[in-house]
Amino acid sequence: EMREATLAFRNGTSDQCNRPCYSGGGLSTQSTGFAPQDSCCDGLWLPTIGMLNVYELPEGRLQPYGIIVDQASSGVAWWTAIHAVYFTPMDFRRFPFDSQKLVMQFGFKGTNEIKEFIPSAQSTRFLVRGEGDIVSGWDVKSLEVQPRNFTLESELSFFLDNYGKMPAPTDPTPVLPSSGAYEGVNLVSFDLVITIERLYNYYVLNMIVPILLLVSLSVVTYIIPAESLDIRIALNLTLFLSLTALQFIVNDQLPRSSYPSAVTKLILICYCAVAYGVPEVSPLLQKRHPTSIAHSAALVRCI
Incomplete structure (x- = not known):
């Protein structure tokens, strides 16, 4: 009805619009299109609402609507459902x-x-x-x-x-x-x-708990006797590689962002905790090295 009333006004069939869609000014018979400021809404006034942050309107979307008429006051209410993808x-x-x-x-x-x-x-x-x-x-x-x-x-x-x-x-x-x-x-x-x-329970059980368990195992490095240097090095290397493999799995589930999330910072801290065992092993290497030299010199004197 809006299109018919607007076309009738522009063609001269109707002298004026009984109810313009927009009351901000007079309508022009030379206008084209059906913008609110250029259209007649003689049959039924429908509000014009702009969707400011819509990303796209999906194909095949349903758009139900309804018109409610109040017989007592002659008031009219109109509703519609909008199915869209929004950007936030x-x-x-x-x-x-x-x-x-x-x-x-x-x-x-x-x-x-x-x-x-x-x-x-x-x-x-x-x-x-x-x-x-x-x-x-x-x-x-x-x-x-x-x-x-x-x-x-x-x-x-x-x-x-x-x-x-x-x-x-x-x-x-x-x-x-x-x-x-x-x-x-x-x-x-x-x-x-x-x-x-x-809902964070899934991420706590599948991300945070395994990472903390790996870091807890790194404490075993300081329990192993200093004489078992090869075991210490092997344990630190295994934990470091395990944490790296776990990070690849976790990265697939992290949201994409231009800044580090809390889980990313946690992984970085855990790397530092595991890597702290390397300086602990280094003094042991320095302590064992002079002993090995002295033992070799004693063997030479015996020969």
């Missing part, structure tokens, strides 16, 4: 004891239609019954809707100051004018924040 920065420094905030950002094209944000009910599981994890490897802790009202100038300043640089003074058309042209431009959006925590 994640912090893995505390892996595997980390928690993440998954954010879905939505922005409105026009701010004059917004009346009020009403908090609704929430649940980490819906329609599906049964035991087990809600998401494989994660525990969903909370869902929260965070409305935001900010100016375009403050938003651009935040990103340029923290992740880029301000435009040059000689830029003829700067993204952020110094005259404060964007100071009065308000942007309204709301974020759906899903807080999740990683």
Whole structure:
């Protein structure tokens, strides 16, 4: 109905739009496309919501929707389900004891239609019954809707100051004018924040415990008598190679990041603990070396 009403207005069949989709200004009959500011919504007004951090829309996705009509007040409510892949920065420094905030950002094209944000009910599981994890490897802790009202100038300043640089003074058309042209431009959006925590038991049993056991075995080096130098060297070399092989297995399960995680730091510390046995063996080599020379000299005198 929106397309039919808009085309009728542009063709001259209808003199005016009884209900423009956007009340920010008059409509033009020369416009093309069906943007909110250029369209008629005579049949039914549908809110225009932009998805700000969508990565992609999967093929074959389901998008159910529904329209609710209140007979008493002639009010109309419209809902739709959005299935998409979203981009959210994640912090893995505390892996595997980390928690993440998954954010879905939505922005409105026009701010004059917004009346009020009403908090609704929430649940980490819906329609599906049964035991087990809600998401494989994660525990969903909370869902929260965070409305935001900010100016375009403050938003651009935040990103340029923290992740880029301000435009040059000689830029003829700067993204952020110094005259404060964007100071009065308000942007309204709301974020759906899903807080999740990683289920760490699997990683503790399969990563941290084997690493600590290997390091505990390195203490045996200091129990072996000093005369058994070959056994000490063999034990340190075996533990070092075992820790290296374990690291290759652990690396396949670590999240990819540009900084070391807690498990990576633990492996580095364990390397240092095992390698500390090498300086312990070195003085023993120096103590045995003069003895061997003296013993050889005694054999020579006997001959």
